[in-house]
Amino acid sequence: MNIRIGIMGYGNLGRGVENAIAQNSDTTLAAVFTRRDPSTLKIQTEGVPVYHADDAVKHKDDIDVLILCGGSATDLPEQTPEFVKYFNVVDSFDTHAKIPEHFDNVDAAAKASGKVGIISVGWDPGMFSLNRLMGNVILVDGKDYTFWGKGVSQGHSDAVRRVEGVKDAKQYTVPVESALESVRNGENPELSTREKHTRVCYVVAEEGADLARIENEIKTMPNYFADYDTTVNFITEEELKRDHSGIPHGGFVIRSGKTGKNGENSHVIEYSLKLDSNPEFTTSVLLAYARAAYRLNEEGVSGAKTVFDIAPAYLSPKSGAELRKELL
């Protein structure tokens, strides 16, 4: 029988999960839950019910894993500990500093209910975390580097949009190529914030706005831009729509380290992602971990888990024997 997936929240992530389910023949979309009026929500998959989020628990017996597609700021800190009382859940909680607290909240609720809650799944946290861990355990005497981009940062785009006179905007985070090269060459550079990433903004200004002031306000904005070399490009609304409507992202996790009696041998491990759609990649990871949540719970496991706690074989629909034959 297929793994019955529920989607909580039908934004970019929710739609991404729906698409991922269509690619994974051992999973079925069982229901979508929304805080909007369900009758107004049209989903892609034929014949799948849409319910109000408040009614989710009524459908707990029809769902093997509920994938939580809300935001990390306010949704997930509430939703994950709550829904894991009734469902196996997976979330993409990505506020790094609050992960320990979130884990503990989910763990307590999940152990009480006997369910599995896998938190902080995606690419960072997620696949990048996994590569940081592997790099650290293999090259013990080494140094970690994480670069993000080239990609759209939602938070920074929002910050630009809040500047007076800005009608719309997109912000790209771009890794500095020379810094990447130095890291790849095993030079172990100490890199400042400014030396690792640049920020590039595409801004549609209101008619008659003072462009020089807007540019200056963006470039000097504390936390968001002041510590970076920032480029501001003014473009038309049409250009923004035509050239910058995607949500690409990606990045690099690099570990460089030394081995040998006197550290005489250098090694570089590099993991990189180049993604056309940040949310669709994230949800593809979420669905693989939903499979793991289901199988672990079937084996009697409960509690909060992260990507660190899941043996990779649980992510694949293939048997251990198939995996060893085909992929080892």
Add this chain to the structure above:
Amino acid sequence: MNIRIGIMGYGNLGRGVENAIAQNSDTTLAAVFTRRDPSTLKIQTEGVPVYHADDAVKHKDDIDVLILCGGSATDLPEQTPEFVKYFNVVDSFDTHAKIPEHFDNVDAAAKASGKVGIISVGWDPGMFSLNRLMGNVILVDGKDYTFWGKGVSQGHSDAVRRVEGVKDAKQYTVPVESALESVRNGENPELSTREKHTRVCYVVAEEGADLARIENEIKTMPNYFADYDTTVNFITEEELKRDHSGIPHGGFVIRSGKTGKNGENSHVIEYSLKLDSNPEFTTSVLLAYARAAYRLNEEGVSGAKTVFDIAPAYLSPKSGAELRKELL
């Protein structure tokens, strides 16, 4: 108490494990076992006993994990199922086609003895396998590529040395840059053997040998070179020693795939290694998995395992809480 490691076989891998133990403060080298006369073997670590391989079982209570540093052709198919009767073991068995059989042999013996045997650990099989698996489960509608090099192939170097008139030789496997670029660009090319890798040989010829004949024999050698574009460089013995005495290797695992309702978004996951010392990197991986073997066995687990079966947290000496705080 530290994890007490035994090393079976003191060649390049055995010495690599010894160096890795010095970098990992939760591990201790307990003993080295050799098929040579133990009294003739001088190891780097002070005060550690060297015993004959035949006496290993006598020391089973002094060793938590025995790392098997023999070859895949004849040593490991015998040693791993035999020693797992008495020890938790880790090996780097790398004959891909025979992994299923080796796994079954080790699994039966390990389940009978209550020990853990982790097989096929290293980078390929090992880290590359892990990345193939992760790529497959995330980008379901996609294509895998593995490139090796630039690095020294022992088997191909040996093949060149067997050519009449060749005094010594080193062979490098080199990925074709244009093929790598095409894969990275998400073009999903169909690549022949010749299109993926070239082979570069550095050959020291016997005095008076017919260089044209040697070059031709190498380039037309079935299985090893005939299907590749091969370059043969004749150099002096001094040059070979000066420029080609290292054992570098590395490679790339790339998964490219599509997501979205109509496959409209492309993604590329790339994992790459650039290694000064193939055996030292391999043994750094082996030691991390030895830690996992020990901890799993402490929890009561037994049987054969591969990198697919080990949750990443088992590889690190850090607690789950530390890992979530520092690396997630």
